[in-house]
Amino acid sequence: MADMAKQLAGIPLFSGLLQAQYEALSRISLKRSFLKGERIFSEGDEGTGFYVVAGGRVKIFKVSMEGKEQILHLCRPGETFGEVSVFTGQGFPADAVAALPTTVLFFPRAAFISLIRQDPALALNMMAQLSKRLREFAGLIEDLSLKEVPGRLAKYLLYLGGLDRNDAVALDVSKGQLAALLGTIPETLSRILTKLNHQGLIRSQGAQIMILDRRGLEEIAQEGKRLP
Amino acid sequence: MADMAKQLAGIPLFSGLLQAQYEALSRISLKRSFLKGERIFSEGDEGTGFYVVAGGRVKIFKVSMEGKEQILHLCRPGETFGEVSVFTGQGFPADAVAALPTTVLFFPRAAFISLIRQDPALALNMMAQLSKRLREFAGLIEDLSLKEVPGRLAKYLLYLGGLDRNDAVALDVSKGQLAALLGTIPETLSRILTKLNHQGLIRSQGAQIMILDRRGLEEIAQEGKRLP
């Protein structure tokens, strides 16, 4: 139980809480594991609580009638998902599937809310979490509506390359999933990658991509410059 | 001061609080008014607090390099905006402009946070507010990515018509703004409205629109049926 508390302390949502809170949290939480591809919940399911990713990765997404999917978020360890329905009382707004072998902690709604009532720090953390997600979504909406696919891809590559100021980046998702993340389809993504290669902006080989011209990518990502 | 408290009680964010909280809220809030078209804040501005619409309407939006705008949300009386930067501590994630002559209440960040620490009900309300917005954004992302413009328009018309089960709806925004809300441009919106008229699904005349074929609109909105 003590190491459980230590594990919880490393999660942003639970940072800076009192010791008693960690014990309470570990008491109410349930550990669940999923195989890669296994569904965690579906859109519309009743939300009886929310989740924190302990290990693996969880894909939150919407699916169209024709089967095309738009990824809303890829949750990595320490991130939460399913919180929305805890506070609105409605069903989950999207689907959740394990994108890798995944372990999550589940926090039942009622018990968690009563903890929030007791500890304002937990409430503030949760609000920060929701706000961060809201900001991300606003960015995604902006990208989908105001940028073309090359712009979104360039932005993503720069994001990957900006993490460690490294020009050699490795895609951490399959290209099909990257397409769904960028709001397009694998064919289009493949064509644009080819163009970027041809233009000398990147050199890509499988999931390994070298950023050759940062400035060029920035022009595409920010100013919407066209690819010849 | 007493009527101020009464006014606050009508706002979802502040529902169900203790009397003392209403007094505290009115003490820390600032009333501000804006002319139609006046800017309330810009993306990136430091967020020193958040707002509640008292009267009028506030447009929250993103603008592309080329000047196209995507409306994220039209805030009506009782709704909040600018909360995200209160909890993330970063700048505002979008622009805010008064879409009508507008009055807002401004709540400075530090004072509001200290109120949250004192009243879990306020915290829970705020989380519900954030969650509701998150759900909306998820829907907008889904629409932008997975639906075509006719689908988004049909959904919007059905939304307007569904409020009072009335088949005679009146657009409450200009067509240019509606286009920005749907993630398109006025020309495209105009063409699609013409098509819907021609198809006998609606009969539109200026801002007045008669829904003639609900089922037909639903097919377009949900199943992505094409317009001939």
Place this chain on the structure above:
DNA sequence: ACATCCCGTTGACGGATGTCAAAGTCCTTT
């Protein structure tokens, strides 16, 4: 080693939508 399958790539094609230009309409102002 071979077959199979999944993923990614490439090509041909069409449709939806943004761009540019111009005309038309409505409302406000003078």
Place this chain on the structure above:
DNA sequence: AAAGGACTTTGACATCCGTCAACGGGATGT
């Protein structure tokens, strides 16, 4: 009433992107 301006509509056009189809390659399992 006339004039001006903003909003809306319509047309011609370009292009991005999704669809369909076929191919290639690497991984897995028999």
